[in-house]
Amino acid sequence: MTLFSDLRWRGLIHQTTNDEGIDAWLAEKQRTLYAGFDPTASSLHVGSLMGLLMLRRFQQAGHRPIAVVGGATGMIGDPSGKSDERNLLSKEQLQENVEGLGKQMARFLDFDDSKNPALLVNNFDWTGNWTYLDFLRDIGKNFPVNVMLAKDSVKSRLGRGEDAGSAGMSYTEFSYMLLQAYDFVHLSNEYGCELQAGGSDQWGNITAGIDLARRMRGTQLYGLTWPLLTKSDGTKMGKTESGAVWLDAERTSPYQFYQYWINVDDADAGNCLRLLTELSQDVIELLDIARVNDPGKRESQRRLAEELTRLVHGEVALATAQKATEIFFGAEIADLSDAQLTEIFADVPSKSLSRSRLGDGTLTIVDALVESGLSKTKGEARRTVEQGGAYINNRRIEGIDALLSTEYLASESVMVLRSGKKKYALLRFE
RNA sequence: GGGGAGUUACCGAAGCGGUCAAACGGGGCAGACUGUAAAUCUGCUGGCUCUGCCUUCGCAGGUUCGAAUCCUGCACUCCCCA
Known part of the structure; x- marks a missing residue:
C-alpha cells in the first residue's frame, strides 16, 4: 500500500491540491514537506498530534519532514478557525514556547537519520529581518485584496448581520496569511520543500503560499490537509473539564494521558485508531470487529491508550501508567516501594x-x-x-x-x- | 411616604408552642448494578469525647416549665399603592 492510499484509508486526507496526481507524485521520489506548529503554549497538546504524526508518517515512508514553529507567525496570531481576535504573546514567552515545542518533537521525528533527517526551523529566523517597506513591496504586492477577503478565515470574521457573533478582525491578523504564505516560498527555496500539510482550517493559508510561489518564482507547490480531530458529538478531541490534554508529562501526567484515551467513546475509538496510531489496517479492522461484538472489553481503547502513551511518553511511563490503572481500579496494593x-x-x-x-x-x-x-x-x-x-x-x-x-x-x-x-x-x- | 409578604441547614422549600437537628426535592457522600459510560436502586447527609452531649431555623432582647414556632425592637429582601 502506498503512503497516500494508507492516509486516505485512515481518513487523514481532507483536501489536496492535486487529487489525481499526488499519489504518483509522492511515489516518484523523496519529497520534502512541512507542517507548522503554533507556539501558543510551551507544550504540544493532543491537537498537535495530527501534525506530528503526519510528518512522522511521511518520514517513515522515506520523505523529508520539516517542522516549522511559528516564532514569527505566533506573534501575529492565526485567525483561521478563531472567532475572536487573539491576545498577542510577548517575545520572551514565544521564545520559551518555541524551545519547549522543539524538545518534544524529537519523540516523533528523527532528526539524525542519514537519508532523510527531519528538520526543525523557526520562521522568525527568516521573517524577523524584513522591514515593513520591503515586505509590502516584495510580498504584499502579490496579494490581491479581493482574494484575501474571499478566504473563509477572513469572511467568517467580517460577516455582518446574520453572523452576529463576529468579532471583527484587526489589520494584524488580516496580514497573517502573507507571513505563512511566504514561509512556504522560503522553505521551497531553501530546502526544496514542495508540499505543505496542515489541518483543514489551514487550507486558505496553504493555497495562499502556493499562489505566492507561482507569482514570485513560477514554481508549482502542493498542499494537503487533514480533517480536524473531533468527537462524534462534534466537540474537540483532547479537551477535559480541567483543560487541554498536553503531551508534556509535567502538565498531563502519563497516567492522565493514558486514562484520557482509555475513556474515549466507542463511537470515536475507530477514528482515533486510524488517525492517531500507526497500527496497520488489518489490526485496526480486527479491533473494529471486536468492538462491535464485545464493546465492554474495550480492546480498542486499551490499544489506543497503549500506542499513544508509548509514543508520547515511552515504554517505561506506559508501564507505570498501566500499573497505576490496575491499582486505581481496585487491585490490592502490596510489596511496592x-x-x-x-x-x-x-x-x-x-x-x-x-x-x-x-x-x-x-x-x-x-x-x-x-x-x-x-x-x-x-x-x-x-x-x-x-x-x-x-x-x-x-x-x-x-x-x-x-x-x-x-x-x-x-x-x-x-x-x-x-x-x-x-x-x-x-x-x-x- | 402608605400597605402587605418574607428571611429555615449546601440550594430550593415545609414546619407555626413540646414527639424538631427540623418533612420533601435537588445537590453531595457511600453501597449495589455496570464497560473506569449513562440510567436505576439502597443508605447516609450539623458537630462531638455518640444509647448521651453541644451548636443551629436573619440579628438582639422578652413571655413560657419548654420557642424555628408567641411578643418587642433592629437589619435586609420582595410585592402593591402614591
Whole structure:
C-alpha cells in the first residue's frame, strides 16, 4: 500500500491540491514537506498530534519532514478557525514556547537519520529581518485584496448581520496569511520543500503560499490537509473539564494521558485508531470487529491508550501508567516501594504524619480519613467506614475503631487511603 | 411616604408552642448494578469525647416549665399603592 492510499484509508486526507496526481507524485521520489506548529503554549497538546504524526508518517515512508514553529507567525496570531481576535504573546514567552515545542518533537521525528533527517526551523529566523517597506513591496504586492477577503478565515470574521457573533478582525491578523504564505516560498527555496500539510482550517493559508510561489518564482507547490480531530458529538478531541490534554508529562501526567484515551467513546475509538496510531489496517479492522461484538472489553481503547502513551511518553511511563490503572481500579496494593507509590500516585494528595502515631495505638481509620483530607469531619469519616467505603491499600476496612499500625503500610513509609470508588490520598509516616 | 409578604441547614422549600437537628426535592457522600459510560436502586447527609452531649431555623432582647414556632425592637429582601 502506498503512503497516500494508507492516509486516505485512515481518513487523514481532507483536501489536496492535486487529487489525481499526488499519489504518483509522492511515489516518484523523496519529497520534502512541512507542517507548522503554533507556539501558543510551551507544550504540544493532543491537537498537535495530527501534525506530528503526519510528518512522522511521511518520514517513515522515506520523505523529508520539516517542522516549522511559528516564532514569527505566533506573534501575529492565526485567525483561521478563531472567532475572536487573539491576545498577542510577548517575545520572551514565544521564545520559551518555541524551545519547549522543539524538545518534544524529537519523540516523533528523527532528526539524525542519514537519508532523510527531519528538520526543525523557526520562521522568525527568516521573517524577523524584513522591514515593513520591503515586505509590502516584495510580498504584499502579490496579494490581491479581493482574494484575501474571499478566504473563509477572513469572511467568517467580517460577516455582518446574520453572523452576529463576529468579532471583527484587526489589520494584524488580516496580514497573517502573507507571513505563512511566504514561509512556504522560503522553505521551497531553501530546502526544496514542495508540499505543505496542515489541518483543514489551514487550507486558505496553504493555497495562499502556493499562489505566492507561482507569482514570485513560477514554481508549482502542493498542499494537503487533514480533517480536524473531533468527537462524534462534534466537540474537540483532547479537551477535559480541567483543560487541554498536553503531551508534556509535567502538565498531563502519563497516567492522565493514558486514562484520557482509555475513556474515549466507542463511537470515536475507530477514528482515533486510524488517525492517531500507526497500527496497520488489518489490526485496526480486527479491533473494529471486536468492538462491535464485545464493546465492554474495550480492546480498542486499551490499544489506543497503549500506542499513544508509548509514543508520547515511552515504554517505561506506559508501564507505570498501566500499573497505576490496575491499582486505581481496585487491585490490592502490596510489596511496592515508596518510590513506586510516589510515582503511581503522583496526582494524588498526600500528607505527612509522625511515624510514632502508628505505634501508640491512637490512630484510627476515622482519624486517618480526616487527616488525609478525604473526609471533612469525623462524622463524615465514620459514615464512610460504616457504609463500607473506606479502604487502605485497596482493602476494605470494617469497623470505625480499626487501629492503624505499621502492618498497614504499603511500602516503607506510605499508606494508601481510599474513600469510595476512586478518591485516593497518601499518608506518609516519617 | 402608605400597605402587605418574607428571611429555615449546601440550594430550593415545609414546619407555626413540646414527639424538631427540623418533612420533601435537588445537590453531595457511600453501597449495589455496570464497560473506569449513562440510567436505576439502597443508605447516609450539623458537630462531638455518640444509647448521651453541644451548636443551629436573619440579628438582639422578652413571655413560657419548654420557642424555628408567641411578643418587642433592629437589619435586609420582595410585592402593591402614591
